[in-house]
Amino acid sequence: MSNARQKILARLRDAPRPDVTSIGKGAVESPVWDLDERIRRFTDRMTAVRAEVVETSPDTWMQALQAVCQRAGARNLLYSAASPFGEAISRQPPVAHPVTTGLESHKWKTTLFHEIDAALTTTLGGIAETGTLMLWPDMQEPRMMSLVPPVHIAILEAGKLFNTFSEAVAAMQWQDGMPTNALLISGPSKSADIEQTLAYGVHGPKELVVLLIRD
């Protein structure tokens, strides 16, 4: 197989190098909006793809979370006890059966596939232009949380809402160290594979609810 590698690279190196100095000119403008505008755009984009955005505050997000869980009919909620939000939830669970991500690893997959009604994650931030959440799953909030349960509830702090993806990557210097898995999530799962008609709730969550916490 290293033979294939050598042969492929040799062929590529033998080829003349195209001169790309004059290829493609033109700058791409990036929008800059104030916070209200960013929230408005984010909410519009999310709502257009059937995600729900609940504007709330540091004082009221727990009530909002409880209302969301009730509406979704969630008997349980998976969350990370390690986050600041998690501590509050542990003290005052919004559901009858809260489940922390501290559960044993060998039970993780089965629990997620068969038992969890809703999972709550924090987010790295959001993107206003496209109505997008950025997640860097980690040991406390593993990636299946935002994928397997039918309901995904995400906490987005308004101060971390960027104008564009480019801006977010540059501001947070993603290139300095990417996590195992970085995710952009822009709504509940959907497909248009049948007659180009949108159908929601395919393999990822059927519902996405964003708790947008604004100071």
Add this chain to the structure above:
Amino acid sequence: MNTAKPKQVYFFGTCLVDLFYPEAGLAGIRLIQREGVDVIFPQGQSCCGQPAWNSGYRNEARDVAAAQLALFTKEIPVVVPSASCAGMMKEHYPALFSGTPLESTAIALSKRVVELTAFLVDVLDIRVEDLGDPQKVAIHSSCSALREIQVGDKIETLVSKLSRVDKVEQAYKRECCGFGGTFSVKQPDISGAMVADKTASIRETGADILVSQDCGCLMNIAGAFDRQGNGPRCMHIAELLWERTHADD
């Protein structure tokens, strides 16, 4: 964009116009002469070479194109009543002659080529009085006009100058009519399906006249209408303009 009006221009008629739509070519010449510009029509001209170029026969295309290079040597514009032929000369002559002794001549010529409707609008800024009867006109811009040399708006402007003409728009206006030169004989059924759809959409507008800046498209669409048994009158824009705006014959 109004470039200065030249005193003199060449007219490159194109082979299709020469043999099948000569009146359109003559109308183009007259439209230019009427604006006080001298027209030179080198009798030695024939074809820009595009049919062979598009069929993958570049050497043969080059031989024919080279013969044209020898005829248009003065540093004056070369006006062409076809967007696809103008496109061939403007966009592809440099590549066609790349690496040959005629390369710089070809590049120089390519810069002087201007498609007729672009010349009438941008350079001559013609003013016309519409003396014709009220008619409904649909416009078909060739793919070359729309996408290759991007002069599609010029024919729209020209038709708008005709005050007694009602412009109608067919569905799928920007879609290819199916001519594509040798495409119409190499893939006749696909081409046939495309021209069938094109004629249907034009017929639906109730247009009296179908006008285009390209005779390839005209030949294709007119031929299809003719086979189907009815359809609007198909004309080149030069013919339409001349017919409706000149008082004597």
Add this chain to the structure above:
Amino acid sequence: MQTTDAGFDIRIRDALGNERVRGNFRRAMDGLMQRRLDLFPDAEAMESLRQHGMRIKASALSHLPELLEELEAKLIANGIRVHWAETPLEANQIVLDIMQSHGATSMIKGKSMVSEEMGLNHFLEQHGIDVLESDLGEFILQLAGEPPSHIVAPAIHKDRYQIAELFREKFPDIPYSEDIDELTQSARAILRDRFETAEVGLSGVNFAVAETGTLCLVENEGNGRMSTTVPPVHIAVTGIEKVVEKLEQIPPLLTLLTRSATGQPVTTYFNMISSPRKPGEKDGPEEVHLVLLDNGRSGIYSDPELLATLRCIRCGACMNHCPVYTRIGGHAYGTVYPGPIGIIFEPQKGGLDKYGALTTASSLCGACGEVCPVRIPIPSLINRLRYEANHSNGVTPGSGSKHKNSEALLWKAWSLLYRNPLLYRMMTKAATRLRMLAPGKAGPWTRYRTAPKPAARSLHDLARTHGVDNE
């Protein structure tokens, strides 16, 4: 499917005669074109973005071997294993070896055009592996035993009634429904189990970032994330041309891709994978592999003009806008990649001898080049391949294989006639004088149109009598 001239003609005729499929394609393409247009409201901004996209891809290609080495080094440092394959067979064997090393007999797939190129499913099934497509469109096609007809929306040629019938046949226990939501929910239920239990997940790659050693994937359904997160082993397959230099280049490419492909500002998920599961992490595959496939790409790379083919980001906009594709549909091409990108990529990859006929399936209308997000000059490349098909001194495999003496002689004769002013004028004089003898039947042209008749006098003649100067 090997394309031959004869086979292609038959498939075209069948496709043109199939009213139902033609209707499905017309509606689908119209929708996709409009959706794309809606997401590019500002023509100038769109052009700037396309220029930017072209620059990013062209620049990456200009030092492709170095970037591939950088990508490989970074991936390995991240714990991702890298394999190289010259041919589809080699790539298939690599995938099989990985599976067998784990004793795995089941695979769940996210959508991957490269895996179609490899013929992976068939190969694995021959070796006793159970392969399941999880993308809804691919899942439907797998049930129907059909290949994709579009690179982004694989089942675009089917309407809901055909799909309902298919589900009824394959899943008799599920109540019959023609409702799209219900059909989708059925697919969700069927596949859920398989996501949980699959031993290996396979995906393609939309962009591979050399700077960070990251594999990027776009999707809407969540099946891609499922396939690359749940099974203990993830195998990604990609062409060598998919590598991008810097992470900061991903956002513009992503927006170009999603807007051009489906008219979305972004897809539901954008999945960026940089390593297997790390110690302490609860989920994610323990092993991640990347298979880099050449399959003719390094050959394309050797020609400065044809190299532009490799800029393709597989958005499908070209075929969405192609009047030929709209009328004959994807299957008529008989290739993995159909439409405009297909007719330039497949002959260069598989040889003009087998695929040269594809280059005739274009009127060179330029609708494709107008929308390509990375500005591949597709009509110019089609033109170039037509030349290569007829002349054996070309760089493309099979160059000269479509040379026909009769056609070559025709153009020679045409050239002799048209480059000689005297002969040309004699010809036109004869044609105009003898116009009434012009044939009413002129081959394929007159199947759909009346034959054109020469005018009574040529323009040369009219110009002369009108007193127009000769020089």
